[in-house]
Amino acid sequence: MSDDYLWDRTGTPDPDELYLERLLPRVREQVRRASVPPAPPALSRRASHGLAFALGFAAALATVLGALALWRRPAPPDASIRGEPAGRRDEPTTPARPTVAPPSESAPSPVPQRTTPPLPLPARVTPSVASAETAAESRSPQDIEKVVAAHRAEVRARCWEPALAKRGDAGAPNAKLRAVFSVDRSGGVSGVDVGPSLADYPSLASCVQGEVRAWRFAPAGEATTVHVPFSFTASAE
Amino acid sequence: MLAERREPSSEPEPEFVGLVERAQAGDRDAFGRLFRMFEPTVRGIALGRVAPDQARDVIHDVFLTVLRRLGSLRVALAFPTWLACIARNRAIDHARRSTPIREPDERSLGVVSLDERALGILREIQALPRGYSEVLVLRFVEGMTGPEIALRTGMTEGSVRVKLSRGLKLLRHRLGEGGRDVG
Numbered sequence: 001m002s003d004d005y006l007w008d009r010t011g012t013p014d015p016d017e018l019y020l021e022r023l024l025p026r027v028r029e030q031v032r033r034a035s036v037p038p039a040p041p042a043l044s045r046r047a048s049h050g051l052a053f054a055l056g057f058a059a060a061l062a063t064v065l066g067a068l069a070l071w072r073r074p075a076p077p078d079a080s081i082r083g084e085p086a087g088r089r090d091e092p093t094t095p096a097r098p099t100v101a102p103p104s105e106s107a108p109s110p111v112p113q114r115t116t117p118p119l120p121l122p123a124r125v126t127p128s129v130a131s132a133e134t135a136a137e138s139r140s141p142q143d144i145e146k147v148v149a150a151h152r153a154e155v156r157a158r159c160w161e162p163a164l165a166k167r168g169d170a171g172a173p174n175a176k177l178r179a180v181f182s183v184d185r186s187g188g189v190s191g192v193d194v195g196p197s198l199a200d201y202p203s204l205a206s207c208v209q210g211e212v213r214a215w216r217f218a219p220a221g222e223a224t225t226v227h228v229p230f231s232f233t234a235s236a237e
Numbered sequence: 238m239l240a241e242r243r244e245p246s247s248e249p250e251p252e253f254v255g256l257v258e259r260a261q262a263g264d265r266d267a268f269g270r271l272f273r274m275f276e277p278t279v280r281g282i283a284l285g286r287v288a289p290d291q292a293r294d295v296i297h298d299v300f301l302t303v304l305r306r307l308g309s310l311r312v313a314l315a316f317p318t319w320l321a322c323i324a325r326n327r328a329i330d331h332a333r334r335s336t337p338i339r340e341p342d343e344r345s346l347g348v349v350s351l352d353e354r355a356l357g358i359l360r361e362i363q364a365l366p367r368g369y370s371e372v373l374v375l376r377f378v379e380g381m382t383g384p385e386i387a388l389r390t391g392m393t394e395g396s397v398r399v400k401l402s403r404g405l406k407l408l409r410h411r412l413g414e415g416g417r418d419v420g
Binding site: 009024224 | 351354358359378
């Protein structure tokens, strides 16, 4: 196979390469998440301390001035009806927090910043999985288990029992498979892998693969990778 | 190896050369631009050896070292090679004193998030021989092409091409051992 796509993204891409290209940029997001809160350099830390002091002082001053103003104003008529202390309604329940950019971003220091700027490189393949990350909800294990449980009997009846009948008395009376697959946001199944076919039951793996591929899950905000073990025995699954 | 070296005279001077010279003269803005330009490379080299939660520390250490020692760099064109060397050494230092990426829990019915899956594959990449892991991370995590990897790390294009191809083959082999997880 040509390595052109691997080298410079020309030519025909290999499915594995596309999968890695979609999946692995998530690691960058993990680096980004791990960097919060940032450890600012010394200069920025001093600046942030000064800023924190100034903001604290401003907040205290605002509180005193607000209290003074309320003390001088008559209480609103309905405040006493509801039994609220005079002035409570005008008081902000929680003081608005100042939005302060992280010191390392605002300080004009050449020391590496803790944010990741745009990559000054040519455009790359847009990872479709990255957009899924921002979507609303993911599937719970219970959602997955429900669908899997609903199909186990079918798999046994359609795959294991015919395979067992073909085998006759020879070979092991049991078989184990592990299906790994992706469930996309619409609930469709793709990339079903059940490992190599078993010597005693050569048709079992491909049959299970076909069954799993037809499963449908509820739509969700992000794609999910699922592992399902199948353990078949001659007497019971 | 030597025969594969790029001929700097036949190509326009890379953008970073001017930035390095300006940064050496004390231009902080130029240093900031160098940082933005090369941060993905350093992050990729770091992720070839350490977990994502430590990569940020490696990046920080590397650029602090660069800031301190940039004046000692004699040939600006050698900046990528010099930087990559610092990054590899820092990543190795961090990897020695850090815990590896932890294995996900084994579950009978596992719903593995894409983040966990990505970490699992990164762990397999990190287990590859040195050199292979670095180019694979730069290619698939950072999204660089082979020529970009060569430009940003100072490696020859031939070397990058071979490492990408063999590295992916080795990765397929490793993933195949425990069940084909890719694809």
